[in-house]
Amino acid sequence: MTNALVMPVLIPLLTAIVLTFFRNSFILQRTLSFIATASSAGIGVYLLLRIQSEGILRLDFGGWEPPYGILFVGDSFALLLVTAAATVTSIILLYAFSTIGEAFEKMYVYPFMLFLLAGVNGSFLTGDVFNLFVCFEVMLLASYALLILGGRKVQLVEAFTYITINVLASWFFLLAIAYLYGATGTLNMAQLAERVAENGQGPVLTVISLIFLLVFSLKAGLLLYFWLPGSYSAPPAAIAALFGALLTKVGIYALIRMFTLVFHHSPEITQSIIGIMAALTLIGGSIGALSSNDIRQIIAYNVVIAVGFILVGLAAGNELALQGSIYYVLHDMVAKAMLFLAGGLMISLTGKAKIGELSGLIRNYPALGWLFFIVMLSLTGIPPFSGFIGKVLLGEGLIEADTYVLLTLAFLSSLFVLYSLLRVFLNCFMGEAIIGSEEQVVLKKRTLLPIVMLGILTLAIGLGADAIAPFVNDAASTLVNPQTYIEAVLDKEALLKQ
Amino acid sequence: MKINDVILRTVTKIVVFIILTFGVELFISGHNDPGGGFSGGLVLASALLLLYMTYDIETVHKGIPFDFKKIAGLGVFLAVASSAVPMLFNNQFLNQAKGDFALPVFGVTELSMVLLFEAGVALTVVGVVVTILLTISEDVS
DSSP states (O other): OOGGGGHHHHHHHHHHHHHTTOSSOHHHHHHHHHHHHHHHHHHHHHHHHHHHHHOSEEEEGGGOOTTTSOEEEEOHHHHHHHHHHHHHHHHHHHHHHHHSOHHHHHTTHHHHHHHHHHHHHHHHHBOBHHHHHHHHHHHHHHHHHHHHTTOOHHHHHHHHHHHHHHHHHHHHHHHHHHHHHHHHSOOBHHHHHHHHHHHOOOHHHHHHHHHHHHHHHHHHTSSOOTTHHHHHHSSOHHHHHHIIIIIHHHHHHHHHHHHHHTSOSOHHHHHHHHHHHHHHHHHHHHHHHHHOOBHHHHHHHHHHHHHHHHHHHHHHOSHHHHHHHHHHHHHHHHHHHHHHHHHHHHHHHHSOOBGGGOOOHHHHOHHHHHHHHHHHHHHHTOTTSTHHHHHHHHHHHHHHTTOHHHHHHHHHHHHHHHHHHHHHIIIIISSOOOSOTTTSOOOOHHHHHHHHHHHHHHHHHHHTHHHHHHHHHHHHHHHHOHHHHHHHHHOHHHHHHO | OOOOOHHHHHHHHHHHHHHHHHHHHHHHHTTTSSOOHHHHHHHHHHHHHHHHHHSOHHHHHHHSOOOHHHHHHHHHHHHHHHHHHHHHTTOOTTOOOEEEEEETTTEEEEEETHHHHHHHHHHHHHHHHHHHHHHHHSOOO
16 A cells, blocks of 8 residues: 555646646646656655565555456556656656746646646556556646647647547547457556456457557557658647657557567567558658657657657567666656747747748857757767667667668668758758847746756766666566566455465 | 426425435445445435526526536545545554544434545536536537
8 A cells, every 4th residue: 555656646636636726826727747757756766766676556545456456556566657747747847837928827728737637647556457548538638728728729630630640549449448448348558467467369459459559659659650740740839748758658658568468478479560550650651740840849759759759669578678768758858848948949939830930040149059960969879869878778779689681770760850951950040140139038947947957967968877777677677577567456465365 | 498397396395305314325425335425416416406506507607606616626625635644643644533423413423534535526527527527518609
């Protein structure tokens, strides 16, 4: 029994509810929401350390023991993501404080961001498939509201696509859950894993697993990413950063969790399909990133490339590759948030979003220029930044799995990431300055500070890879040995002792 | 054109009380029998809806001067906060305590913490349903 396990969900949730009563006191809204996200991150770190000494933690809601009750399960993978998500959200909140504007603050933007975080953390922590669906919905409802806040025409157009796609995906999700319950008689993830392992993953279960693959691919943007570039480039930078950093990661988490814990018995079918989808995502994302002239679109397509890159590790499926994927997910949360904020700041400072219309910004805003340069290096995987270690491990894992096509595509995609962002950098920051020093918009220090913090964080993850290594190794070893997870949840003797 | 709705108005005055009583009955029997906060809340909301349809929005607002958005918020708060209370007593999140109490009119009654949670659900449902209905019925101008 570890009540701390529910805190990363409960704190943002309760704070968001309380804040809806204080619509007009912005100071209170800002302070409380920042405290909520920062303390969730702190609790994430605390739990992560406890897992290293005590093993996988479990919280049975209301004392109903598994497999009958609903429970939260905290293993290193989930808690790493919870910590990263809460940290990135608190930094994005800092950026939102100085940029989002009174109209948004009045329309409950902070409570919605907290609801989103609660849903995201819940999805990471839950040990029950139906509960996963519920947490997905909490997260999605908050994201619908965030997407249309402001009510500009482009937002409404994109929100229509986004909501339609997600409602459809949720329907498929529910369908898959119903099929799964019909086939196995349980929705507890550990018991599911146990039953699928005992009875074998027959054709029926493989088909069900493919429906789950469809659902999570839609949410993660794996191959089915057609809705992503539009809807991620419509809202203001702070909200887009939150989407880019967190939303696709939840889909990725669900894919990795389901296909390492439950449906890992027919790798020749499921993992090959995931491999093909990841490869096509890498290709499609790269083409998209190169073909666009809109900074926001280029950034959004970079999200797509990262999704493909991370899931290449799942397709390889060995411990090294999964370690690489986990490192890369953590890195990508930080770096994507930074990229969205830096890109959004460029647009809000100049009022232009096409790369042809901007030039020589480095003379006006040198700090922003170099921060953009840093995030570009980090995303490409240049040491000492955080992308490097993930790419190396993933590469080693792919070699070990003899998947050279995926290896080639994954590393070619890094070049495309570099090229697409270098194009933005060279066109917008280099060249002749077109904005005079008198007419340039003043860039406040507190607007730049969150981006600097993310820059420091990406450097810290890169340099402190050794410090994170034990957690990542533990997370990956739990993923490749599902038995550890199952025993931690369904341990009969420990149940009796309680 | 003025519609003659004297029958509707007279019937509503009586029927609303029957519906409200039924809603409370559903809500109270909730955690042991069919019913509960959600269905009870829906029935309560339907009573309000009948009032809004029979009389106009302003008249009803004079009688029930609540902001239903706030009621929904209060309901969610009650539900989440009451599930967090057991953690203060070193129990699991969402744990429910119950006990028998000798009440003056009802005699010995079983009261449980889940009633608070259900009350939160009921308030949320009432608040959300009425807010949705009022929002879509209000004119843009």
